[in-house]
Amino acid sequence: MATLVSFHxxxxxxxxxxxxTLAAAASAGHRVVLVLATRGEEGEIADGVMELDESLSDRRVAETARAAARLGIARTEYLGYRDSGMVGTPQNEAQECFWQADIEEAANRLAEILAEEHADVLTVYDENGGYGHPDHIQVHRVGVRAAEIAKTPRVYEATMNRDAIKRFAITHQAEARDRGIETPFENPEEITMGTPEADITTTVDVREFIDIKRAALAEHASQVDGNSFFLAIPVEIFRDLFGQEWFIRRGSSPFGQDGQPARETSLFGP
Ligand SMILES: [Zn+2]
Incomplete structure:
Protein backbone atom coordinates (compact mmCIF):
# COMPACT_ATOMS: atom_id res chain seq x y z
CA MET A 1 0.00 0.00 0.00
CA ALA A 2 1.16 3.52 -0.75
CA THR A 3 0.86 6.94 0.87
CA LEU A 4 -0.76 9.74 -1.07
CA VAL A 5 -0.44 13.36 0.04
CA SER A 6 -2.93 15.74 -1.59
CA PHE A 7 -2.00 19.41 -1.39
CA HIS A 8 -4.69 22.08 -1.76
CA THR A 21 -9.48 9.92 -6.30
CA LEU A 22 -8.87 10.35 -2.57
CA ALA A 23 -11.94 8.29 -1.63
CA ALA A 24 -10.95 5.55 -4.08
CA ALA A 25 -7.37 5.49 -2.77
CA ALA A 26 -8.49 5.29 0.86
CA SER A 27 -11.02 2.60 0.02
CA ALA A 28 -8.27 0.56 -1.67
CA GLY A 29 -6.25 0.70 1.56
CA HIS A 30 -3.78 3.46 0.73
CA ARG A 31 -2.94 6.08 3.36
CA VAL A 32 -4.36 9.45 2.30
CA VAL A 33 -3.09 12.70 3.82
CA LEU A 34 -4.62 16.11 3.11
CA VAL A 35 -2.53 19.28 3.38
CA LEU A 36 -4.19 22.69 3.08
CA ALA A 37 -2.16 25.85 2.59
CA THR A 38 -4.84 28.10 4.12
CA ARG A 39 -8.07 27.91 6.10
CA GLY A 40 -9.97 29.75 3.36
CA GLU A 41 -10.53 32.92 5.37
CA GLU A 42 -11.59 34.91 2.30
CA GLY A 43 -14.26 32.54 1.00
CA GLU A 44 -17.63 34.02 0.13
CA ILE A 45 -20.12 32.81 2.71
CA ALA A 46 -23.36 31.20 1.61
CA ASP A 47 -26.44 32.92 3.08
CA GLY A 48 -27.67 31.99 6.52
CA VAL A 49 -25.18 29.26 7.43
CA MET A 50 -22.98 30.99 9.98
CA GLU A 51 -23.64 31.44 13.70
CA LEU A 52 -23.07 34.98 14.97
CA ASP A 53 -20.04 34.07 17.10
CA GLU A 54 -18.46 31.79 14.52
CA SER A 55 -15.31 32.66 12.56
CA LEU A 56 -15.14 31.55 8.95
CA SER A 57 -11.78 29.86 9.45
CA ASP A 58 -13.05 27.79 12.42
CA ARG A 59 -16.13 26.90 10.46
CA ARG A 60 -14.11 25.78 7.45
CA VAL A 61 -11.75 23.69 9.57
CA ALA A 62 -14.77 21.89 11.06
CA GLU A 63 -16.31 21.39 7.61
CA THR A 64 -13.02 20.01 6.32
CA ALA A 65 -12.82 17.51 9.18
CA ARG A 66 -16.28 16.18 8.27
CA ALA A 67 -15.50 16.08 4.54
CA ALA A 68 -12.18 14.34 5.24
CA ALA A 69 -13.95 11.70 7.34
CA ARG A 70 -16.28 10.96 4.42
CA LEU A 71 -13.38 10.65 1.99
CA GLY A 72 -11.39 8.36 4.30
CA ILE A 73 -8.54 10.81 4.85
CA ALA A 74 -6.23 9.64 7.65
CA ARG A 75 -4.58 12.96 8.53
CA THR A 76 -5.24 16.63 7.73
CA GLU A 77 -2.64 19.38 8.17
CA TYR A 78 -2.67 23.14 7.57
CA LEU A 79 0.47 24.98 6.50
CA GLY A 80 -0.85 28.07 8.31
CA TYR A 81 -0.92 30.71 5.57
CA ARG A 82 -3.77 33.14 5.04
CA ASP A 83 -6.15 32.93 2.08
CA SER A 84 -5.02 35.46 -0.58
CA GLY A 85 -8.52 36.09 -1.99
CA MET A 86 -9.44 36.27 -5.66
CA VAL A 87 -6.93 37.66 -8.14
CA GLY A 88 -6.59 41.46 -8.09
CA THR A 89 -8.09 41.97 -4.62
CA PRO A 90 -6.18 43.87 -1.87
CA GLN A 91 -5.93 40.61 0.13
CA ASN A 92 -3.31 39.48 -2.42
CA GLU A 93 -0.92 41.97 -0.79
CA ALA A 94 -1.33 40.87 2.84
CA GLN A 95 2.01 39.88 4.28
CA GLU A 96 0.87 36.59 5.79
CA CYS A 97 -1.13 35.43 2.75
CA PHE A 98 -0.07 32.38 0.79
CA TRP A 99 0.49 34.35 -2.42
CA GLN A 100 3.18 36.41 -0.63
CA ALA A 101 4.79 33.35 0.99
CA ASP A 102 8.42 32.58 0.34
CA ILE A 103 8.27 29.52 -1.96
CA GLU A 104 11.28 27.86 -0.35
CA GLU A 105 9.95 28.31 3.16
CA ALA A 106 6.47 27.06 2.29
CA ALA A 107 7.95 24.15 0.33
CA ASN A 108 10.02 23.16 3.34
CA ARG A 109 6.90 23.05 5.52
CA LEU A 110 5.23 20.71 3.04
CA ALA A 111 8.41 18.69 2.44
CA GLU A 112 8.60 17.96 6.15
CA ILE A 113 5.19 16.29 5.98
CA LEU A 114 6.14 14.44 2.79
CA ALA A 115 9.28 13.09 4.46
CA GLU A 116 7.50 12.17 7.68
CA GLU A 117 4.86 10.29 5.71
CA HIS A 118 7.34 8.70 3.27
CA ALA A 119 4.92 9.91 0.61
CA ASP A 120 4.88 7.93 -2.63
CA VAL A 121 2.53 10.28 -4.45
CA LEU A 122 1.83 14.01 -4.20
CA THR A 123 -0.97 15.88 -5.93
CA VAL A 124 -0.65 19.62 -6.61
CA TYR A 125 -2.39 21.82 -9.25
CA ASP A 126 -1.51 22.64 -12.83
CA GLU A 127 0.64 25.72 -13.31
CA ASN A 128 -2.34 28.04 -13.78
CA GLY A 129 -4.00 26.61 -10.68
CA GLY A 130 -6.89 25.43 -12.85
CA TYR A 131 -8.40 28.88 -13.25
CA GLY A 132 -5.84 31.45 -12.10
CA HIS A 133 -6.57 31.88 -8.38
CA PRO A 134 -3.32 33.14 -6.81
CA ASP A 135 -3.36 30.52 -4.02
CA HIS A 136 -3.90 27.75 -6.55
CA ILE A 137 -0.96 28.91 -8.66
CA GLN A 138 1.07 28.96 -5.45
CA VAL A 139 0.04 25.36 -4.66
CA HIS A 140 1.66 24.38 -7.95
CA ARG A 141 4.90 26.26 -7.27
CA VAL A 142 5.24 25.24 -3.63
CA GLY A 143 4.13 21.65 -4.22
CA VAL A 144 6.53 21.04 -7.09
CA ARG A 145 9.42 22.43 -5.05
CA ALA A 146 8.45 20.42 -1.94
CA ALA A 147 8.46 17.19 -3.96
CA GLU A 148 11.99 18.03 -5.17
CA ILE A 149 13.17 18.60 -1.60
CA ALA A 150 11.51 15.45 -0.24
CA LYS A 151 12.28 13.43 -3.40
CA THR A 152 8.67 12.32 -3.71
CA PRO A 153 8.65 9.93 -6.67
CA ARG A 154 5.26 10.60 -8.29
CA VAL A 155 3.85 14.11 -8.65
CA TYR A 156 0.49 14.77 -10.27
CA GLU A 157 -0.97 18.13 -11.20
CA ALA A 158 -4.72 18.04 -10.65
CA THR A 159 -6.45 19.83 -13.50
CA MET A 160 -9.75 20.00 -15.35
CA ASN A 161 -10.32 18.61 -18.81
CA ARG A 162 -11.05 21.77 -20.78
CA ASP A 163 -12.49 19.85 -23.74
CA ALA A 164 -14.80 17.82 -21.49
CA ILE A 165 -16.04 21.04 -19.88
CA LYS A 166 -16.70 22.54 -23.33
CA ARG A 167 -18.61 19.44 -24.40
CA PHE A 168 -20.57 19.54 -21.18
CA ALA A 169 -21.37 23.22 -21.61
CA ILE A 170 -22.61 22.62 -25.16
CA THR A 171 -24.76 19.65 -24.11
CA HIS A 172 -26.23 20.88 -20.84
CA GLN A 173 -26.29 24.68 -21.05
CA ALA A 174 -29.85 24.96 -22.31
CA GLU A 175 -31.13 22.37 -19.85
CA ALA A 176 -29.48 24.15 -16.94
CA ARG A 177 -30.96 27.47 -18.06
CA ASP A 178 -34.42 25.87 -18.29
CA ARG A 179 -34.06 24.64 -14.72
CA GLY A 180 -32.90 28.07 -13.59
CA ILE A 181 -29.43 26.83 -12.61
CA GLU A 182 -26.59 29.26 -13.13
CA THR A 183 -23.54 27.52 -14.58
CA PRO A 184 -19.97 28.79 -14.37
CA PHE A 185 -19.55 28.38 -18.14
CA GLU A 186 -21.54 30.65 -20.37
CA ASN A 187 -19.86 30.58 -23.73
CA PRO A 188 -18.14 27.23 -24.40
CA GLU A 189 -15.64 28.80 -26.82
CA GLU A 190 -14.40 31.19 -24.14
CA ILE A 191 -13.59 28.51 -21.57
CA THR A 192 -9.94 28.76 -20.61
CA MET A 193 -9.92 26.83 -17.34
CA GLY A 194 -8.07 23.56 -17.00
CA THR A 195 -5.92 21.83 -19.59
CA PRO A 196 -6.58 20.66 -23.18
CA GLU A 197 -7.46 16.96 -23.18
CA ALA A 198 -4.41 16.13 -25.30
CA ASP A 199 -2.05 17.20 -22.50
CA ILE A 200 -3.71 15.14 -19.77
CA THR A 201 -1.71 12.05 -18.80
CA THR A 202 -4.04 10.50 -16.25
CA THR A 203 -7.80 10.10 -15.97
CA VAL A 204 -9.22 8.50 -12.85
CA ASP A 205 -12.75 7.14 -13.16
CA VAL A 206 -14.42 7.94 -9.84
CA ARG A 207 -18.07 7.24 -10.72
CA GLU A 208 -18.17 4.48 -8.12
CA PHE A 209 -17.34 7.10 -5.47
CA ILE A 210 -19.51 9.89 -6.83
CA ASP A 211 -21.99 9.83 -3.93
CA ILE A 212 -19.16 10.10 -1.41
CA LYS A 213 -17.63 12.94 -3.42
CA ARG A 214 -20.88 14.87 -3.51
CA ALA A 215 -21.61 14.23 0.18
CA ALA A 216 -18.10 15.38 1.14
CA LEU A 217 -18.55 18.53 -0.92
CA ALA A 218 -21.89 19.20 0.76
CA GLU A 219 -20.09 19.22 4.14
CA HIS A 220 -18.55 22.52 3.02
CA ALA A 221 -21.90 24.20 3.54
CA SER A 222 -20.45 27.66 4.22
CA GLN A 223 -19.21 27.65 0.61
CA VAL A 224 -21.43 25.25 -1.26
CA ASP A 225 -25.08 25.38 -0.32
CA GLY A 226 -28.00 23.65 -2.00
CA ASN A 227 -28.36 26.53 -4.48
CA SER A 228 -24.82 26.28 -5.71
CA PHE A 229 -24.19 24.87 -9.15
CA PHE A 230 -22.45 21.79 -7.71
CA LEU A 231 -25.36 20.66 -5.57
CA ALA A 232 -28.23 22.10 -7.62
CA ILE A 233 -27.51 19.98 -10.68
CA PRO A 234 -29.17 16.56 -10.77
CA VAL A 235 -27.00 13.69 -9.64
CA GLU A 236 -26.74 12.22 -13.17
CA ILE A 237 -25.28 15.47 -14.47
CA PHE A 238 -22.96 15.73 -11.47
CA ARG A 239 -21.75 12.23 -12.32
CA ASP A 240 -21.17 13.20 -15.96
CA LEU A 241 -19.17 16.27 -15.07
CA PHE A 242 -17.33 15.14 -11.94
CA GLY A 243 -17.19 11.36 -12.42
CA GLN A 244 -13.71 11.60 -13.83
CA GLU A 245 -10.74 13.41 -12.32
CA TRP A 246 -7.84 14.59 -14.43
CA PHE A 247 -4.15 14.90 -13.77
CA ILE A 248 -0.89 15.70 -15.50
CA ARG A 249 1.86 13.46 -14.22
CA ARG A 250 5.09 15.43 -14.07
CA GLY A 251 7.86 13.96 -16.18
CA SER A 252 5.42 11.79 -18.10
CA SER A 253 3.86 12.03 -21.55
CA PRO A 254 0.23 11.60 -22.56
CA PHE A 255 1.44 9.44 -25.46
CA GLY A 256 2.72 5.88 -25.58
CA GLN A 257 5.84 4.79 -27.47
CA ASP A 258 3.72 4.30 -30.58
CA GLY A 259 2.71 7.98 -30.49
CA GLN A 260 -0.90 7.12 -29.65
CA PRO A 261 -2.62 8.63 -26.61
CA ALA A 262 -1.97 6.35 -23.63
CA ARG A 263 -3.52 7.68 -20.48
CA GLU A 264 -2.94 6.26 -17.06
CA THR A 265 -6.03 5.45 -15.01
CA SER A 266 -4.48 5.55 -11.53
CA LEU A 267 -2.00 7.61 -9.54
CA PHE A 268 -0.39 4.48 -8.17
CA GLY A 269 0.91 2.91 -11.35
CA PRO A 270 -0.22 -0.24 -13.10
ZN1 LIG B 1 -9.45 27.19 -3.73
Whole structure:
Protein backbone atom coordinates (compact mmCIF):
# COMPACT_ATOMS: atom_id res chain seq x y z
CA MET A 1 0.00 0.00 0.00
CA ALA A 2 1.16 3.52 -0.75
CA THR A 3 0.86 6.94 0.87
CA LEU A 4 -0.76 9.74 -1.07
CA VAL A 5 -0.44 13.36 0.04
CA SER A 6 -2.93 15.74 -1.59
CA PHE A 7 -2.00 19.41 -1.39
CA HIS A 8 -4.69 22.08 -1.76
CA UNK A 9 -5.18 25.82 -1.36
CA UNK A 10 -8.50 26.07 0.51
CA UNK A 11 -10.97 23.83 2.30
CA UNK A 12 -13.41 22.33 -0.30
CA UNK A 13 -10.83 22.32 -3.13
CA UNK A 14 -9.96 18.75 -2.15
CA UNK A 15 -13.48 17.57 -3.02
CA UNK A 16 -14.03 18.99 -6.49
CA UNK A 17 -10.65 18.32 -8.06
CA UNK A 18 -9.61 15.16 -6.24
CA UNK A 19 -12.41 13.94 -3.93
CA UNK A 20 -13.16 10.78 -5.89
CA THR A 21 -9.48 9.92 -6.30
CA LEU A 22 -8.87 10.35 -2.57
CA ALA A 23 -11.94 8.29 -1.63
CA ALA A 24 -10.95 5.55 -4.08
CA ALA A 25 -7.37 5.49 -2.77
CA ALA A 26 -8.49 5.29 0.86
CA SER A 27 -11.02 2.60 0.02
CA ALA A 28 -8.27 0.56 -1.67
CA GLY A 29 -6.25 0.70 1.56
CA HIS A 30 -3.78 3.46 0.73
CA ARG A 31 -2.94 6.08 3.36
CA VAL A 32 -4.36 9.45 2.30
CA VAL A 33 -3.09 12.70 3.82
CA LEU A 34 -4.62 16.11 3.11
CA VAL A 35 -2.53 19.28 3.38
CA LEU A 36 -4.19 22.69 3.08
CA ALA A 37 -2.16 25.85 2.59
CA THR A 38 -4.84 28.10 4.12
CA ARG A 39 -8.07 27.91 6.10
CA GLY A 40 -9.97 29.75 3.36
CA GLU A 41 -10.53 32.92 5.37
CA GLU A 42 -11.59 34.91 2.30
CA GLY A 43 -14.26 32.54 1.00
CA GLU A 44 -17.63 34.02 0.13
CA ILE A 45 -20.12 32.81 2.71
CA ALA A 46 -23.36 31.20 1.61
CA ASP A 47 -26.44 32.92 3.08
CA GLY A 48 -27.67 31.99 6.52
CA VAL A 49 -25.18 29.26 7.43
CA MET A 50 -22.98 30.99 9.98
CA GLU A 51 -23.64 31.44 13.70
CA LEU A 52 -23.07 34.98 14.97
CA ASP A 53 -20.04 34.07 17.10
CA GLU A 54 -18.46 31.79 14.52
CA SER A 55 -15.31 32.66 12.56
CA LEU A 56 -15.14 31.55 8.95
CA SER A 57 -11.78 29.86 9.45
CA ASP A 58 -13.05 27.79 12.42
CA ARG A 59 -16.13 26.90 10.46
CA ARG A 60 -14.11 25.78 7.45
CA VAL A 61 -11.75 23.69 9.57
CA ALA A 62 -14.77 21.89 11.06
CA GLU A 63 -16.31 21.39 7.61
CA THR A 64 -13.02 20.01 6.32
CA ALA A 65 -12.82 17.51 9.18
CA ARG A 66 -16.28 16.18 8.27
CA ALA A 67 -15.50 16.08 4.54
CA ALA A 68 -12.18 14.34 5.24
CA ALA A 69 -13.95 11.70 7.34
CA ARG A 70 -16.28 10.96 4.42
CA LEU A 71 -13.38 10.65 1.99
CA GLY A 72 -11.39 8.36 4.30
CA ILE A 73 -8.54 10.81 4.85
CA ALA A 74 -6.23 9.64 7.65
CA ARG A 75 -4.58 12.96 8.53
CA THR A 76 -5.24 16.63 7.73
CA GLU A 77 -2.64 19.38 8.17
CA TYR A 78 -2.67 23.14 7.57
CA LEU A 79 0.47 24.98 6.50
CA GLY A 80 -0.85 28.07 8.31
CA TYR A 81 -0.92 30.71 5.57
CA ARG A 82 -3.77 33.14 5.04
CA ASP A 83 -6.15 32.93 2.08
CA SER A 84 -5.02 35.46 -0.58
CA GLY A 85 -8.52 36.09 -1.99
CA MET A 86 -9.44 36.27 -5.66
CA VAL A 87 -6.93 37.66 -8.14
CA GLY A 88 -6.59 41.46 -8.09
CA THR A 89 -8.09 41.97 -4.62
CA PRO A 90 -6.18 43.87 -1.87
CA GLN A 91 -5.93 40.61 0.13
CA ASN A 92 -3.31 39.48 -2.42
CA GLU A 93 -0.92 41.97 -0.79
CA ALA A 94 -1.33 40.87 2.84
CA GLN A 95 2.01 39.88 4.28
CA GLU A 96 0.87 36.59 5.79
CA CYS A 97 -1.13 35.43 2.75
CA PHE A 98 -0.07 32.38 0.79
CA TRP A 99 0.49 34.35 -2.42
CA GLN A 100 3.18 36.41 -0.63
CA ALA A 101 4.79 33.35 0.99
CA ASP A 102 8.42 32.58 0.34
CA ILE A 103 8.27 29.52 -1.96
CA GLU A 104 11.28 27.86 -0.35
CA GLU A 105 9.95 28.31 3.16
CA ALA A 106 6.47 27.06 2.29
CA ALA A 107 7.95 24.15 0.33
CA ASN A 108 10.02 23.16 3.34
CA ARG A 109 6.90 23.05 5.52
CA LEU A 110 5.23 20.71 3.04
CA ALA A 111 8.41 18.69 2.44
CA GLU A 112 8.60 17.96 6.15
CA ILE A 113 5.19 16.29 5.98
CA LEU A 114 6.14 14.44 2.79
CA ALA A 115 9.28 13.09 4.46
CA GLU A 116 7.50 12.17 7.68
CA GLU A 117 4.86 10.29 5.71
CA HIS A 118 7.34 8.70 3.27
CA ALA A 119 4.92 9.91 0.61
CA ASP A 120 4.88 7.93 -2.63
CA VAL A 121 2.53 10.28 -4.45
CA LEU A 122 1.83 14.01 -4.20
CA THR A 123 -0.97 15.88 -5.93
CA VAL A 124 -0.65 19.62 -6.61
CA TYR A 125 -2.39 21.82 -9.25
CA ASP A 126 -1.51 22.64 -12.83
CA GLU A 127 0.64 25.72 -13.31
CA ASN A 128 -2.34 28.04 -13.78
CA GLY A 129 -4.00 26.61 -10.68
CA GLY A 130 -6.89 25.43 -12.85
CA TYR A 131 -8.40 28.88 -13.25
CA GLY A 132 -5.84 31.45 -12.10
CA HIS A 133 -6.57 31.88 -8.38
CA PRO A 134 -3.32 33.14 -6.81
CA ASP A 135 -3.36 30.52 -4.02
CA HIS A 136 -3.90 27.75 -6.55
CA ILE A 137 -0.96 28.91 -8.66
CA GLN A 138 1.07 28.96 -5.45
CA VAL A 139 0.04 25.36 -4.66
CA HIS A 140 1.66 24.38 -7.95
CA ARG A 141 4.90 26.26 -7.27
CA VAL A 142 5.24 25.24 -3.63
CA GLY A 143 4.13 21.65 -4.22
CA VAL A 144 6.53 21.04 -7.09
CA ARG A 145 9.42 22.43 -5.05
CA ALA A 146 8.45 20.42 -1.94
CA ALA A 147 8.46 17.19 -3.96
CA GLU A 148 11.99 18.03 -5.17
CA ILE A 149 13.17 18.60 -1.60
CA ALA A 150 11.51 15.45 -0.24
CA LYS A 151 12.28 13.43 -3.40
CA THR A 152 8.67 12.32 -3.71
CA PRO A 153 8.65 9.93 -6.67
CA ARG A 154 5.26 10.60 -8.29
CA VAL A 155 3.85 14.11 -8.65
CA TYR A 156 0.49 14.77 -10.27
CA GLU A 157 -0.97 18.13 -11.20
CA ALA A 158 -4.72 18.04 -10.65
CA THR A 159 -6.45 19.83 -13.50
CA MET A 160 -9.75 20.00 -15.35
CA ASN A 161 -10.32 18.61 -18.81
CA ARG A 162 -11.05 21.77 -20.78
CA ASP A 163 -12.49 19.85 -23.74
CA ALA A 164 -14.80 17.82 -21.49
CA ILE A 165 -16.04 21.04 -19.88
CA LYS A 166 -16.70 22.54 -23.33
CA ARG A 167 -18.61 19.44 -24.40
CA PHE A 168 -20.57 19.54 -21.18
CA ALA A 169 -21.37 23.22 -21.61
CA ILE A 170 -22.61 22.62 -25.16
CA THR A 171 -24.76 19.65 -24.11
CA HIS A 172 -26.23 20.88 -20.84
CA GLN A 173 -26.29 24.68 -21.05
CA ALA A 174 -29.85 24.96 -22.31
CA GLU A 175 -31.13 22.37 -19.85
CA ALA A 176 -29.48 24.15 -16.94
CA ARG A 177 -30.96 27.47 -18.06
CA ASP A 178 -34.42 25.87 -18.29
CA ARG A 179 -34.06 24.64 -14.72
CA GLY A 180 -32.90 28.07 -13.59
CA ILE A 181 -29.43 26.83 -12.61
CA GLU A 182 -26.59 29.26 -13.13
CA THR A 183 -23.54 27.52 -14.58
CA PRO A 184 -19.97 28.79 -14.37
CA PHE A 185 -19.55 28.38 -18.14
CA GLU A 186 -21.54 30.65 -20.37
CA ASN A 187 -19.86 30.58 -23.73
CA PRO A 188 -18.14 27.23 -24.40
CA GLU A 189 -15.64 28.80 -26.82
CA GLU A 190 -14.40 31.19 -24.14
CA ILE A 191 -13.59 28.51 -21.57
CA THR A 192 -9.94 28.76 -20.61
CA MET A 193 -9.92 26.83 -17.34
CA GLY A 194 -8.07 23.56 -17.00
CA THR A 195 -5.92 21.83 -19.59
CA PRO A 196 -6.58 20.66 -23.18
CA GLU A 197 -7.46 16.96 -23.18
CA ALA A 198 -4.41 16.13 -25.30
CA ASP A 199 -2.05 17.20 -22.50
CA ILE A 200 -3.71 15.14 -19.77
CA THR A 201 -1.71 12.05 -18.80
CA THR A 202 -4.04 10.50 -16.25
CA THR A 203 -7.80 10.10 -15.97
CA VAL A 204 -9.22 8.50 -12.85
CA ASP A 205 -12.75 7.14 -13.16
CA VAL A 206 -14.42 7.94 -9.84
CA ARG A 207 -18.07 7.24 -10.72
CA GLU A 208 -18.17 4.48 -8.12
CA PHE A 209 -17.34 7.10 -5.47
CA ILE A 210 -19.51 9.89 -6.83
CA ASP A 211 -21.99 9.83 -3.93
CA ILE A 212 -19.16 10.10 -1.41
CA LYS A 213 -17.63 12.94 -3.42
CA ARG A 214 -20.88 14.87 -3.51
CA ALA A 215 -21.61 14.23 0.18
CA ALA A 216 -18.10 15.38 1.14
CA LEU A 217 -18.55 18.53 -0.92
CA ALA A 218 -21.89 19.20 0.76
CA GLU A 219 -20.09 19.22 4.14
CA HIS A 220 -18.55 22.52 3.02
CA ALA A 221 -21.90 24.20 3.54
CA SER A 222 -20.45 27.66 4.22
CA GLN A 223 -19.21 27.65 0.61
CA VAL A 224 -21.43 25.25 -1.26
CA ASP A 225 -25.08 25.38 -0.32
CA GLY A 226 -28.00 23.65 -2.00
CA ASN A 227 -28.36 26.53 -4.48
CA SER A 228 -24.82 26.28 -5.71
CA PHE A 229 -24.19 24.87 -9.15
CA PHE A 230 -22.45 21.79 -7.71
CA LEU A 231 -25.36 20.66 -5.57
CA ALA A 232 -28.23 22.10 -7.62
CA ILE A 233 -27.51 19.98 -10.68
CA PRO A 234 -29.17 16.56 -10.77
CA VAL A 235 -27.00 13.69 -9.64
CA GLU A 236 -26.74 12.22 -13.17
CA ILE A 237 -25.28 15.47 -14.47
CA PHE A 238 -22.96 15.73 -11.47
CA ARG A 239 -21.75 12.23 -12.32
CA ASP A 240 -21.17 13.20 -15.96
CA LEU A 241 -19.17 16.27 -15.07
CA PHE A 242 -17.33 15.14 -11.94
CA GLY A 243 -17.19 11.36 -12.42
CA GLN A 244 -13.71 11.60 -13.83
CA GLU A 245 -10.74 13.41 -12.32
CA TRP A 246 -7.84 14.59 -14.43
CA PHE A 247 -4.15 14.90 -13.77
CA ILE A 248 -0.89 15.70 -15.50
CA ARG A 249 1.86 13.46 -14.22
CA ARG A 250 5.09 15.43 -14.07
CA GLY A 251 7.86 13.96 -16.18
CA SER A 252 5.42 11.79 -18.10
CA SER A 253 3.86 12.03 -21.55
CA PRO A 254 0.23 11.60 -22.56
CA PHE A 255 1.44 9.44 -25.46
CA GLY A 256 2.72 5.88 -25.58
CA GLN A 257 5.84 4.79 -27.47
CA ASP A 258 3.72 4.30 -30.58
CA GLY A 259 2.71 7.98 -30.49
CA GLN A 260 -0.90 7.12 -29.65
CA PRO A 261 -2.62 8.63 -26.61
CA ALA A 262 -1.97 6.35 -23.63
CA ARG A 263 -3.52 7.68 -20.48
CA GLU A 264 -2.94 6.26 -17.06
CA THR A 265 -6.03 5.45 -15.01
CA SER A 266 -4.48 5.55 -11.53
CA LEU A 267 -2.00 7.61 -9.54
CA PHE A 268 -0.39 4.48 -8.17
CA GLY A 269 0.91 2.91 -11.35
CA PRO A 270 -0.22 -0.24 -13.10
ZN1 LIG B 1 -9.45 27.19 -3.73
Missing amino acids: AHPDDECIATGG
